[in-house]
Amino acid sequence: xxxxxxxSPSLSVQEGRISILNCDYTNSMFDYFLWYKKYPAExxxxxxxxxxxxxxxxxxxFTVFLNKSAKHLSLHIVPSQxxxxxxxxxxxxxxxxxxxxxxxxxxxxxxxx
Amino acid sequence: DSGVTQTPKHLITATGQRVTLxxxxxxGDLSVYWYQQSLDQGLQxxxxxxxxxxxxxxxxxxxxxxxxxxxxxxxxxxxxxxxGDSALYFCASSPRLDGLGSDEQFFGPGxxxxxx
Numbered sequence: 001x002x003x004x005x006x007x008s009p010s011l012s013v014q015e016g017r018i019s020i021l022n023c024d025y026t027n028s029m030f031d032y033f034l035w036y037k038k039y040p041a042e043x044x045x046x047x048x049x050x051x052x053x054x055x056x057x058x059x060x061x062f063t064v065f066l067n068k069s070a071k072h073l074s075l076h077i078v079p080s081q082x083x084x085x086x087x088x089x090x091x092x093x094x095x096x097x098x099x100x101x102x103x104x105x106x107x108x109x110x111x112x113x
Numbered sequence: 114d115s116g117v118t119q120t121p122k123h124l125i126t127a128t129g130q131r132v133t134l135x136x137x138x139x140x141g142d143l144s145v146y147w148y149q150q151s152l153d154q155g156l157q158x159x160x161x162x163x164x165x166x167x168x169x170x171x172x173x174x175x176x177x178x179x180x181x182x183x184x185x186x187x188x189x190x191x192x193x194x195x196x197g198d199s200a201l202y203f204c205a206s207s208p209r210l211d212g213l214g215s216d217e218q219f220f221g222p223g224x225x226x227x228x229x
Contacts (some may be wrong), residue, residue, distance in 0.1 A: 004155070014203060034217065043115060043203050043220030044156070100169050101146070101218070105155035 003027045004092050008102035013111050019077040021107050023090035026071065030092040030102075035064060035075050038087045038106070046073070047088070080111045116140065117206050117221035125227045130159030131192040134224045138185055144168075145187040146218055147179055150201040162187055194228045201225050 005024045013019045023033075031052035038042035050057040050064045050073070057064050063076045077084055089107045094100075116139035126132055138145050143164045148156040158171035162181035173179075176194075180188040191198060202225075205218035 002155075002227070018133065036220075041222065043117070043205070043222050045220065046217035049217065093157075100161070100171055101158055103148070103156040103158070 002055065002088060002105075003009075003030075004102045006090060006107050007071040008107050009105070010108040010110070013080045013109065014022075015082055015111055015113050016045045016079045019075075019080040019084065021075040021077075021088050021090075023073045023075075023104055023108065024071060025073075025092050027075075027092070027094065027102075028071070029094040031095050032093050033064070033066060033073050034101075036091060036103075037068045037084075037088060044089055046078055049087075076111075080109075082111050082113050085109055085111045115219040115221065117204060117219050117222035118200075119204055119224050121224060122222070123225050123227075125229065126194060127229055128194055128196060130194050130228075131190065132194065132226065134189040134191070134202050134204075134226070136187045136189070136204030136206075136221060138187070138204075139208075139219055141171055142206035142208050142219070143185065144207040144209060145185070146207070147173075147187070147189050147216045148203045149155065150203065150223075151197075152200075158201065159189070186211075191226070196228050199226055199228045 034049040035047040038044040066073045087108045089106045091103045120135045145162045147159040159173040161169040173190045179189045201223045203223045205220045207218045
């Protein structure tokens with residue numbers, strides 16, 4: 001039962017352009033969402049998060065948008081840099097079950113110089 | 114370097130065997146989470162411990178068990194191993210019990226388990 005889905009296994013973008021990574025979820029109880037970045041041979045590292053009381057959160061080149069009615073979130077990276085090439089995971093948790101985190105299967109981003 | 118350590122890095126074993134994966138959280142972190150990442154899959158939440166107590170269980174098989182010790186390190190025990198148990202096993206630590214604000218988790222580099 002995949003409650004968090006990342007339907008694009010890979011994405012290729014030119015350096016300097018915008019990267020948009022998408023994530024869909026099915027559980028309406030989810031109220032906190034996170035994005036993690038993972039380089040090969042390393043564990044995931046936290047990138048940015050958003051609470052369901054917001055629809056946008058920005059941190060430098062990274063912006064996460066949340067559309068609760070569509071149960072959809074996206075991560076925008078502007079401008080994309082070659083060092084952003086990694087696998088990106090979105091994750092979600094629910095306040096009534098906050099110890100559990102549900103991860104998507106990841107999107108591999110390749111930023112071409 | 115997240116400050117979370119996992120040993121061993123790689124483990125190759127045979128079906129039917131039992132292995133123990135070890136995780137040392139960041140200094141001061143009381144929460145430890147275990148995840149399994151199979152090939153081309155996302156991270157599957159297995160179990161969460163806080164200060165020695167089990168707090169949440171995910172899709173953890175009965176053949177798997179975990180514990181968190183008084184010094185806060187954690188071990189994940191996998192027994193009667195099957196080919197399908199081959200995966201990357203990550204642990205993560207957090208200073209918090211809860212996900213209120215769902216504080217970020219700091220991941221270790223993972224243990225790659227291969228069952229032959």
